[in-house]
Amino acid sequence: MAQAAGLLEQDQFSCSICLDLLKDPVAIPCGHSFCMGCIKGYWDQNDHTRVYSCPQCKETFTPRPVLNKNTMLAEVVEKLKKTGLQSAPPAHYYAGPGDVACDICTGRKRKAIKSCLVCLASYCETHLKLHDVLNPGKRHKLIDAFGNLQEKICSHHDKLLEIYCRTDQQCICYLCTMDEHKGHDTVSATAERTEKQKQLGATQSEFQQRIQEREKELQDLRQAVQSLKHSAQTAVEDSERIFTELIHSIERRRSEVKELIRDQEKAVVSRAEGLLERLEQEITELRRRDAELEQLSYTEDHIHFLQSWQSLCAPPGTGDLPSITVSPHMSFEAVRKSVSDLNERLEDVCKVELVKISESVKEVHTVEPRTREDFLQYSCELTLDPNTANKHLRLSEGNREKQLGVIQSKFQQRIQEGEKELQDLRQAVQSLKRSAQAAVEDSERIFTELICSIERRRSEVKKMIRDQEKAEVSRAEGLLERLEQEIAELRRRNAELEQLSHTDDHIHFLQSCQSLCAPPGPGYLPSITVSPHVSFEPVRKSVAELKERLEDVCKGELLKMSESVKEGHTLEPRTREDFLQYSCQFTLDPNTANELLRLSEGNREGTAGGLILT
Structure with missing residues (x-):
């Protein structure tokens, strides 16, 4: 008390x-x-x-x-x-939401701790003592506090539910056994409780195992989401870095192409200016000699005429220039086109899984040599001696005077040709400079467009990674939410099962056991297996491969461009001496040589029809 x-x-x-x-x-x-x-x-x-x-x-x-x-x-x-x-009393003694309130308390009601199946009332600790005082010696059935005591009463007979019908799996009163449940398999609620209690323990173990499995899946999924976010961030950072390096590489290529064009221009212009200077010197010399020949043609001093003839009528010396033919296509159009091709190919690599480069860089042609005219520069005028000339030759009288006019005409023709070559070469130099400037501007524009395109690719890759990350994280978060709800529901049911296992109310036990022990419904998730390789590593690898292939394309194209430029500016042989530098000694095999060839000693010289082959 x-x-x-x-x-x-x-x-x-x-x-x-x-x-x-x-x-x-x-x-x-x-x-x-x-x-x-x-x-x-x-x-x-x-x-x-x-x-x-x-x-x-x-x-x-x-x-x-x-x-x-x-x-x-x-x-x-x-x-x-x-x-x-x-x-x-403390506040927790009062009934709150979800608690069973004492039916006797007035005003603010306290929590009920027991319910009486005879009185059909619930009592707090104080009124339970009074209940025992007011009902001494009476055997009232007390159970844990229960909210709706009417559920313990048979709705047909208004009697206490005390029996369990296994046939219909429901609690009934003793009058029901003589009525609609007559002949059914029935046992006392206490006996059925003992049997169900064993099943309850097994069900609890299943629920606890299920909770552990779900918690493991929840933990794995959370780690996978974190790993996915980390991998996405790393992929974005790596792709940003790789694309930035690629842009820097393209910028270096742009500078290299510009330098290549300028070096090309400088070399070609320097060579052309050297030719211009020598052409101008030759034309000046030809004009001087032509003027002296003109003056000599009018002299009456035969001795002076003959003394000056030999030197003035001599052909241009070996130091004079051969005839020059200016290429009509002397420009950097090939370089401009190669840069444009490079841009297109790099775009193709980005769009269609790296297409290999198929076109080569066109050569830049500057000065082209003639054929027959180049060799005519080595021609010379000669005067034959009547005493030693072949008997079949007929010499004219005064042949030297007649030849003077012919020589003058050739000098004047050569002057005109030189002036024409000089004009063409000057125009070619100006055209070359304009072409070089246009090539530089075009290459700058094309490389700038290429850099902008790569920056767009960088944004597209970043967006692709972020969109993929967002979709996967959203899906995972949906699963996480459903997993958390399922775990919370499993824990709630497990707690109710635990509480139910300790109740003294057999009727409540039997009425609740079936619903609480039911397996998870169709709304529950199936088992989730989290991939151990959730990452954006393939994306990072593909971006790195893209950079490598684009770098290879750039290097290959620039190498071809450089080689083509060098080949285009190599001086072609013009004189015999130029050709002889490529000569080589060889020995003919008498067993395999042509039968018309007559070989000399040492088999180094062959004669065919009077033509000596060395």
Whole structure:
């Protein structure tokens, strides 16, 4: 009783009229208790109406009820006075949402701890003590506090459910066994509880194992999401770095192409300017000699004429230039086209999985040599001696005077040709400079467009990674949410099973067991296997391969371009000496040589029809 007193509130044993502890407590027909003096005084005020009511519930009574002291309640109050009362219980003693409230408490109700299947009422700890005091010796069936006690009563016979029908798998009363459940397999609720208790333990183990499996899947999935995010971030950073390096490489290639064009231009212009200078010198020399020949043609001094003839009529020396033919296609159009081709090919690599380069760089042609005219520069005028000339030759008289006019005409023709070559070469140099400038500007523009295209590819790759990351993370987060909900539901059901396993209410146990032990429904997720290789590594690898292939394309194209430029500016042999540098010694085999060839000693010289082959 002392332990119970520690949990009681003073207002539970207070009179609602005087608000003090009950004195000579009496209970009126509605069940409320008051001090005998207080309720008498309250009703005395209503004697003239002959209608008496309860101060709390307002229930009316006619005639005036007879009041008798409740000696048992008076003893409880006296004992509580001796042990002392607590001013107010802690807040957790009061019933909250989801709790079963005490049916006896007035005002703010406290939590019920037991329910009586006989009284069909739930009691807090205080009123449970009073229930035991007021029902001494009576065997009332007490169970854990239960909200809806009406579920314990048979809806057909209004009797307590005490039997379990295995045929229909439901709780029934004893009258049901003689009615609609007659002949069914029935056992007592206690016996069925014992059997179901074993199944409950197995079900609990399954639920706990299921919870552990789901928690492992949840952990793996969370780690996979983090790994995916980390991998996506790394892939974005790597692709940014790789594309930036690629752009820097393209910028270096742009500078190399520009330098190549300028070096080309400088070399060609320098060579052309050297030719221009020598052409101008030759034309000046030809004009001087032509003027002297013109003057010599009018002299009457035969001795002076003959003395000057030999030197003035001599052909141009070996230091003079051969005839020059200027290429009509002397430009950097091939370089410009090669840069444009490079751009297209790099674009193709990005678009269609790296197409190999198929075209080569066109050569830049500058000065082209003639054939017959180049050799005519080595021709010379000669005067034959009548005493030593062949007898079949007929020499004219005064042949030297006649030849003077012919030589003058050749000099004048050569001057005109030189001036024409000089003009063509100057125009070619200007055209070459314009072409070089246009090639530089075009290559700058094309490389800039290429860099912009690569920057777009970089943005596309980044967007692709982020979109893929977003889709995968969204899908994983959906699974995470459903997993968390399922785990929470499994834990709730497992907790209810644990609580159910300790209940003393066999009927509640049997009624709840079937639903709680049911396997997960179709809404639950199947088992989830998380891939151990969730990453964007293939994307990073493909971007790196793209960079390598683009680099290879650039290097190959620039190498071809450089070689083509060098080949285009190599001086071709013009004189015999130029050709002889490519000569080589060889020995003919008498067994395999042509039968018309006559070989000399050492087999190094062959004669065929009078033509000596060396």
